[in-house]
Amino acid sequence: MLASSASPVGATGPAGLIGIEGRVGVSKPDPIVVADGIVRRFGGVTAVSVDHLEFQRGAITALIGPNGAGKTTFFNLLSCFDQPQEGSWSFNGTPLRGVAPHKVARMGLIRTFQLTKVLSKMTVLENMRLGATGQRGERFFAGFARSLWSRQEQEITGRADELLERFKMHHMREQFAGQMSGGQRKLLEMARALMTSPELVMLDEPMAGVNPALKQSLLGHVKSLRDEGRTVIFVEHDMDMVFDISDWVVVMAEGRVIAEGTPEQIGQNQAVIDAYLGTNHDKELDGDMGNTTPGGPSDE
Amino acid sequence: MNWTSILIATVSASIGPLAVANILAAQGLNIHYGYAGLFNFGQAGFMAVGAYGVAITCASSEAGGYGAPLWAGVCVAILAAVVLALLMGLPALRLRGDYLAIVTIATSEIIRLMLRSEAISDFAGGNSGVNGFANDFFAASWFTNGKRFEWGPFSYLGKDLWVMLIGWIVVAVFALVTFFLMRSPWGRVLRSVRENEDAARSLGKNAQAFKLQALVLGGVMGAGGGIMLALFQNLAVPDDYVTRTTFIAYAAVILGGAARVGGPVIGGVIWYTAFQFMLSLTDEAKRNDLLPESLAPNAALLPFVFLGIALMCLVIFRPQGIFGDRKEVELDAR
Known part of the structure; x- marks a missing residue:
């Protein structure tokens, strides 16, 4: 149903991402969201400065980065809950600059919030x-x-x-x-978003504060969204989730996109490892260091 | 102490014309505060606009009015309330809750002070207001206006009965409107805006438009209260619409339970029962020299003191009011 609205430019979904070079600003065969030159300043602080970024239709894209990297601000900008000083971005080819957030939602771009907003x-x-x-x-x-x-x-x-x-x-x-508990609220928010039959679902930290048992079912639900032909973009700190379910990973730091690529490419990218994962992130498996490894891939 | 007369006065006032006017204003506030979560502290302003809308339109030209028929006056009053809601809402609804409270309280005071001012006294009558515009209304009465109708110990003047009859019909109409709207998807969106505006927006609801519609609807109900009050007194004076009027309407909403159709009705009746009881009690006590000398000169204020304390206790011990659900009230608004 949803796939029919895809443009025939190239392969849609995760398949279109195979063999694409992991380079910042690389163009995708079938982008659903395209952002250009977006700059958001709060006073003297530049929170977001993204030159060019495309999100592939029908795929799961993760947006990661250390705290304060501007991920949530970028989310707010894309969903029009906030307006940038400069730049343009589009959803399905429709420019979104200056559009009211409820109209964006009606176009089929639904977002959830980091702090769950159940009623x-x-x-x-x-x-x-x-x-x-x-x-x-x-x-x-x-x-x-x-x-x-x-x-x-x-x-x-x-x-x-x-x-x-x-x-x-x-x-x-x-x-x-x-x-309801925090985790149940996350589930409810996701289910409620699906009531709108969205084309693109943007999840802001869907796993934050969710217990491990519920996490597995949430993961399954996110994957099922892709299987239905929907596009998913999510912000997450949980690296297991990122590497488990995403088809593409975008890494932000200090407001900029510093890398993008498949999870494998990102896992090997030295800049990302230094900026975000910590230099010792792969030492976790060394038996003697175990879980006490400093600088492991933890949330904070 | 004449307890029978206190009791009779209390029961008579509980459903009397003043209670009705207060209930109508409270029903409007219930839409604003109860269902839409809008902190409107300027309901007295909507009442004033309603009262003067009728007064100026219907008063004879000697009294500074236009001598129009009653229905025209009611239309003007409603239109004025709609305009006021739009004027207030378009800029102010973009503000967060507490700022809206400041804007509305200021607006209602501006309206009152403007109506008092010398500059437009030809038009609004300044301090003494506008009178003698309700003759059409009372001419249509089904009861002999000057006659006293008695039921056992209770009695009402014919003109009061007429105001009460029409007033309670309007109360019922407003309650029905509230009931039908709030069970509809429209009411659901309104409550979602109260709970979290951003969540409503993220689901494609135009939160701003819903808040504005709620402000207009509740404002028109408030104007209804003003119209009834003015007709009952055959007089519109600015000082009936002080901020205290708003707070008494709030008391009715909170007493009965916010976001409940019957809340403001029962709350309003209880408020006027309690108020009249305290008023008659202090009155009787003063007449019989039972009040301490230090309190006697301020006896008229005592009912407010007692009711203020009662209201505090209510909010502490029964925050949900009479109809509310404690579980619901205590849910955190995260």
């Missing part, structure tokens, strides 16, 4: 129903006439139930979202 005083089901776009009953006067929207509401509820089933949250359907 605490609404039930899980209400959270899910809210996600559906194009609801007739959301217009003021149509709200009074139930007959105008009750059928659509049923259809939305059906879709919400399916997703809740898939994310194994169906038993919490009627609970307030505010009663």
Whole structure:
């Protein structure tokens, strides 16, 4: 369904990334998001300065980098929750500069937040129903006439139930979202984002604060998004997740993109290893050093 | 102490015209604060605009008005409330919650002081306001206006009964509007905006537009309260619309339970029951020289002191109000 909207320029999905040179700003065969010359300054600090970056359609791209690298700011810029001083960027060829965030969401670019934003005083089901776009009953006067929207509401509820089933949250359907644990909130946020049938899902630290058992199922869900033909871009500190599921990795440091490539290429890139992973990151497997290795690939 | 007269006064006031006006304003605040999470501290401004809208449109030309029929006055009042909501909302809704509170409280005071001012006193009557515009309203009454209708120990004047009848019908209409809107997807988006604006935006909802619609809707309800108050008194005076009026409406919302359709109605009735009880009690006590000498000159303020304390206790021990769900109120807003 989603793949049909892809342009026929080149191979879409992860396949298109095979054999591409791991060089900053390299062009992809079928980009969904293209960013050019984006500069965001906060006072005298340049938080983001990206010359050229493309994200491949249908693939999972990880955005990594040390704290303060500008990953979340870049996310905010791409999803129009923040506006840069300079630069242009597009989604499916539509320029996004100056577009209101809710309009970007309606185009099919949905993002989640680093600090989960579930709607605490609404039930899980209400959270899910809210996600559906194009609801007739959301217009003021149509709200009074139930007959105008009750059928659509049923259809939305059906879709919400399916997703809740898939994310194994169906038993919490009627609970307030505010009663859920941090990890469950992450799941709910992701499921809610899917209610919009997005083409591109941007996840800001989906694994932060999630327990290991739940992590595995979250990983599975992220992969299933790609299998459905959706594009995923995520910010993450968890290197296991990054190397496990991503097709492409973009590394940022001090607001700039310092490297991009396949996980294998990035794992061998000396600049990345020095800037981010720490010089001893591959010594972890040395028996005597074990888990106490300083500078290992930990979060912070 | 005449306890019967205290009791009769209390029960009569609980559903009386003043209670009705307060409930209407509170229903508007419930939309703003309860459902949309907007800290509107200027509901008195919407009431003032409603009251003067009717007053100036309907008063005779000798009184500085336009002598138009009542329906025209009500239309002007509603239109004025819509304009005020847009004027206030377009710039102010971009602000965070507490800044909106400052802007709205300032706006309502500006409106009141403007209505008081000499500069437009030909028009708004300055300090003494506009009067004698409700004759059409009372002419349409189903009850003989001057007659006293009695039920056992309770009695109301015909004109008060007429105000109460129309007022409670409007209360019911506002409650129905709130009920139907809030169970619709429109209400769901509004509550999501209250919970987290950015989350609503990230799901493609135009949070700004929903907040503006809520401000207009609640503002029109507030104007309804102002209209009823002005018609009841056959008088619109600026000092009915001091900030205290807003806070009394807030008290009704919080007492009853915010974001509950019946909250402001029951809350408003309870507030006026308690208020009238304290008022009659201090009055009787003063008449019988039961008040300490130091308090006697300020007896009129005592009810406010007691109710202030009661309200504090309510917020501490029952923050959800009467209809609210404690679990829901205590959920963190993360």
